[in-house]
Amino acid sequence: xxxDSRLSGVLHVLLHMAEHRHPVxxxxxxxxMTTNPVVIRRIMAGLRDQGYVQSEKGHGGGWSIACDLxxxxxxxxxxxxxxxxxxxxxxxxxAPGCLVEQSVNAALGxxxxxxxxxxxxxxxxxxxxxxxxxxxxxMLARGGTPQDLETIHAS
Amino acid sequence: xxxDSRLSGVLHVLLHMAEHRHPVxxxxxxxxMTTNPVVIRRIMAGLRDQGYVQSEKGHGGGWSIACDLxxxxxxxxxxxxxxxxxxxxxxxxxAPGCLVEQSVNAALGxxxxxxxxxxxxxxxxxxxxxxxxxxxxxMLARGGTPQDLETIHAS
DNA sequence: TTTCATGTAACTTCATATGTTTCGTGAGTG
DNA sequence: CACTCACGAAACATATGAAGTTACATGAAA
Numbered sequence: 001x002x003x004d005s006r007l008s009g010v011l012h013v014l015l016h017m018a019e020h021r022h023p024v025x026x027x028x029x030x031x032x033m034t035t036n037p038v039v040i041r042r043i044m045a046g047l048r049d050q051g052y053v054q055s056e057k058g059h060g061g062g063w064s065i066a067c068d069l070x071x072x073x074x075x076x077x078x079x080x081x082x083x084x085x086x087x088x089x090x091x092x093x094x095a096p097g098c099l100v101e102q103s104v105n106a107a108l109g110x111x112x113x114x115x116x117x118x119x120x121x122x123x124x125x126x127x128x129x130x131x132x133x134x135x136x137x138x139m140l141a142r143g144g145t146p147q148d149l150e151t152i153h154a155s
Numbered sequence: 156x157x158x159d160s161r162l163s164g165v166l167h168v169l170l171h172m173a174e175h176r177h178p179v180x181x182x183x184x185x186x187x188m189t190t191n192p193v194v195i196r197r198i199m200a201g202l203r204d205q206g207y208v209q210s211e212k213g214h215g216g217g218w219s220i221a222c223d224l225x226x227x228x229x230x231x232x233x234x235x236x237x238x239x240x241x242x243x244x245x246x247x248x249x250a251p252g253c254l255v256e257q258s259v260n261a262a263l264g265x266x267x268x269x270x271x272x273x274x275x276x277x278x279x280x281x282x283x284x285x286x287x288x289x290x291x292x293x294m295l296a297r298g299g300t301p302q303d304l305e306t307i308h309a310s
Numbered sequence: 311t312t313t314c315a316t317g318t319a320a321c322t323t324c325a326t327a328t329g330t331t332t333c334g335t336g337a338g339t340g
Numbered sequence: 341c342a343c344t345c346a347c348g349a350a351a352c353a354t355a356t357g358a359a360g361t362t363a364c365a366t367g368a369a370a
Binding site: 003004005006007008009011012015016019032033074084085086087088089090091092098099100101102103104105106107108111112114115118119122123126130131132134135138139142 | 158159160161162163164166167170171174187188229239240241242243244245246247253254255256257258259260261262263266267269270273274277278281285286287289290293294297
């Protein structure tokens, strides 16, 4: 299965934004992500609706963070993305008439459900602030203190 | 993401086969699953290679179980299918140069890895015999003792 | 008024599970 | 031997959804 990387992508964007005081344009973010500005706007739309980020048009416009990073978890971001599927597998049929399939669905369904809950719980444990702090630790270990996207990506 | 239902499908097939003493043809199984015989052969190929089932050509041929159901777990079946992706999400890039992305990957990657291990562990706890037993419990609760696919599916 | 940047719709591309057709091979039947 | 049955495998079609792209409208700042 092709894997959905929106969560990974949006976190990458957010952490970069956190390093900037001024709004960052979709185009700048897109370059850092080697993708298209429209893709950035698309994955940011949900976060804007939740008030986690804000966007401004015109000169000096772009995206900026509009929340306390220590209060937002990966789980919140996941929900802002619209709760995309976590698992690549699922039951063949829901509510089957076949008793055999009911047994299979019961066993697999419970395992799937628990695994999703497990993953969401993990997401809930990690705040954006924690991720940002981890990034700063890595940067110090590298001995640098770059302030802009280009430097971070060039490192 | 569209979900992979091969594991669900192959378990359904196996449990049906367990109810038969004689080989069951791909066509019969396909009808029960509302799919194509070729699809059945495709998902069964891995199990045959592992020796879990065997196939015979010609008159009276078809598929039959070639192992002790109590010794095979859902995890074994999963491996026989070729270890398809369990998660619908993944990191945007592996081994990124960007330190921000390294932090994101580390956090998400660990959560993904643990969730996969969790799910595989669950699979390992359930044997085919347990699934079959659950099916028989459901059948008794329904008050019937059907011996063939058609009856089971018609119920 | 010009430029910049987002908002949105529509389209293309790509990967992959699933479905289908076709032909070959071997096993049992008459 | 000829026929039928059933699997094996390749080739092709279909469907879904993420990701990438293009085009145009809207609004803000210079």
